[in-house]
Amino acid sequence: MSTEVKVPTLGESVSEATIGQWLKQPGEAVALDEPIASLETDKVAIEVNAPVAGVLAQQLAEVGATVTVNAVIATITAGAAAAAPAPAAAPAAAAVSAPAETGGEESSDPAVLSPAVRRAVLEYGIDPATIKGTGKDGRITKEDVVAAAKAKPASTGAAISVPAAVATNERREERVKMTRLRQTIAKRLKSAQENAALLTTFNDVDMSAVMEARNRFKDSFEKKHGVKLGFMSFFAKASVLALKDIPAVNAQIDGDEIVYHDYVDISVAVSAPSGLVVPVVRNVDKMSFADIEKSIANYGKAAKDGKLTMEDMKGGTFTISNGGVFGGLMSTPIINPPQSAVLGLHRIEDRPVVRNGQIVIRPMMYIALSYDHRIIDGREAVTALKTIKEAIEDPTRLLIDL
Template structure:
C-alpha cells in the first residue's frame, strides 16, 4: 500500500514553500511522525512528518524546489522493508576496537556504556546543530563536565557528561543536525583514557598523516548534509567536495553549486577561500554561522530584495515624556508592580499614529493590500545569539502597565532563549531601539511582511532654538523605514510627525489626539 506525503497547511496568506532539506532518502525506513523533510516559507520553517510507517519509495519534490500547499512531496510504501539495514549492523563486529566507527558496534560493549542524548531543547524546538565538541574520542571525562554545545534557532544548549569515564564514540560530529531525541555520543563508564578503544583515531591519524586527517573529516561531516542530487552530480562531473561552495541551508551543497563549480576555472574556488598571503592563515578564524544568524541574514536580505524600502527621519524633544515619567514612576511601580519605561510611550504613540495612517499597519499579499484593524506590536530584542522580535498582541487595546509587563516578560524570554514561535509571529508593525546600544541614528530594515518599522535612538542633549532662544533639550532622532510599494511619502511623514507630537506632548495620548 502506498501513502502520499503532501505539503501541510502553511499558514495564513502563505501560498508556496521551498523544500529545504530531506532527512531521508529513497529506500530508507521511516516511522509514523518521523521527520521526513523541512520546508521554508517567507514566514516560518515547517517540518513534514511521515503519515505512515514503511519505506520512502520516492521523493517527488527535490531539495530546492518550490511547492504549493497540498502538493505531492513523496511516496511511502507501507508494506516495504528498508534495504541496507543489515549490512550496517554487521560491519563492525569488534566493539572495543571500533568504538569510533559504528554506533551499532558500541552496543556490543561490556554493558557499562552510557549514551549521551540531546537534552531538552525547549518548547517548539525540534532540532539542533552540533556546534562545538569540547572533548575528543579517547578523552577522560568527569560527571557533569561539558562535552559539547548545541545551537538551535533560538538558544545555545550545553551538554554535560551523564557519567565519568572515557568518551568512546562521537555519534554526531560538529555541524550535524540532530533531532530532540538523538544520541550524541557514548561514554565508557569507569574506563581510563588508556583503553584500546581510544587508540583507533590516533592510528588513523598516523596512517593518513596530520595534513590529510582534518580536511577529510570536515568533508565527511559536510557530505552528511549535502543534497543527494549534489552528491550524484559531483560524482558524475568528477568534482571534489572541497571545490564546491554550498549556497543551501547550513552551507549545504545544491546541484546548481556543482554545476557552477565545474564550469568555473579550477583555481577560482580555492582563490576565493584562500587568505591573501599564506602567513595570514594563522591569523584568520573561520566560524560557521549559527542557525539563528542564518535565519536573520536570510530574512533581512529577503526584505531588501522584495520591498521598495525607504527611510524618513524626524526628531523628538523627550522633555515631556521624561518629565511625566519622573513625576509618576514611583506611584506607577507601586500600583502596577512594574517600572514605567519609555517603550510603553512609543508603543502607544505608534498605535495612535497607525490609526491615522493605516497603510503603515498593512501588508501586501500578491496583488491585494491587507489592512489590519488591530496592532500587534513587534519589539526587537537583542540576545547573545542575535536579534529576535517578540510580539505584543493587540497592543492598541492595552494599558501602559500591561504593555510594560508584557515587554518585560517577552524580553526576558528572548534573552533566555525560551520564546515560542507563537510569541514571535503575527506582528503588524515593529519598533527597534538601537539607542540602548548608543546608536544616534540608523535606518532600520523592515521585518517582512510588515510595511513599517520605527527606529528609536539615543537620547542626547543638544542645543535647540525654542521661542527665539537657544536652550538645551534631550533630543532623540526617529527613523521610519517603510515599504514604498504601499506607503506613500506623505503617509510616512504624517505617521512620523504624529509620533513626534505624541512624544513631545504625552497628554495627546490620553485625549486620543
C-alpha cells in the same frame, strides 16, 4: 542500560537545527530534565533536556552539526552510576569553541575561551582567571569581561596572560562559522532589501515631556506594578495611535493582496547572546503601560537566558528597534518581512532648538520610519511618524486617543 537523547520538536515548519553547544560532556552526571545541549534553529536557541538521570555516555553529533527532529544526538547510561571515562573523541568535541555570536559562554581556561570572550579579554587586558562567570555552569561571557573591565582599577600592576601570537605581534585571522540564527538574519535582511521598495523618513522628538512624566511617576509606577517605567511603552502606545490612523503602516503584502490588521502586534528588537531577536508583544492596542513594560522586560530576560520560544517570535505587524541603547544617533532600519514598516529609536542628547523665538536646550531624539513604498505612500509614512512625534511630545494625547 542506555537511553537515547533525541532532538525534540522544534516548532511549526522547523525540521532541523544546529548543535550550538554541549552543556555536558561524556562521563558527567546528569539529572532528569537537566539541559545537556543547546540547539540553534532559524529563530531561537532550544535546550535539549536529559530524559533520564544518569551519566552522559556519548555525544553522537559535534558542535556545528546539522540535526533533524527525532535524530539521536547522545546516549545516557541511566542510574546513579559513577562518572564513566570520556570516549577518546570527546576531548576534540569539547575543545570546539562556541561561535562568536553566542556571547561566548565558556570556561576561564584561556585555551578554551570562545572567540568572542578571547577577543574581549585581550581588548580590555583582563586576566580571565580573575573573572567570575555568570553563564551556564559558571562559564565566562563577553558581558562578564566588560563588567570586570569597568570595575578594574586604573592600574593594577597584575601580570596578564597573553597568548604568544599576540605578545610577538604576529598577525592572526580567525574563521568562525556563522550560527544558524545569524545566517537566517542575513538572508531575511537581504531578502527585505531585494523584495521591498525600502525608503526611510526621519523626524526629531523633544523628549522633555516624557522624561518629566517618567521621572515624576517612576517610583510609584514600579512600586505598584513591579516593573520599571521605560520609554518603550510610550513609543509603543504612540505607535498604536499612528497605526490606527494610517492602516497601511500596519499592513503587509501577500501575493497580489494587501492584508490589513485591526490589531497591533509589535515586534520589539532585543539583544540575545546569538544576535538580535524580535519577540512579539501582542495586542498592544489593548494593553496598559504596565502590561507593555512587563512583556518587554520578560522577553528581554528570556532572550538573555536563551529561553525565547518559536511562538514568542511568531507574527508581528510592526517593529520597534531601539539603537539608542547602544549609542546610535541615527540609522535607516530595515523592515522585518512580511511587515511593511519599522520604527527606529536613537540616543537622547541635549541639543539647541528654537522655542517661541528663543534658543533653548532640549533632550532630543532622532526617530526613523523605514517602510515598504509599494503599499505605503510617502505622505502616509510622514504622517505616521509625525503622529508618533506629537504623542511623545504631548503624552496627554495617549490618554485621549488624539
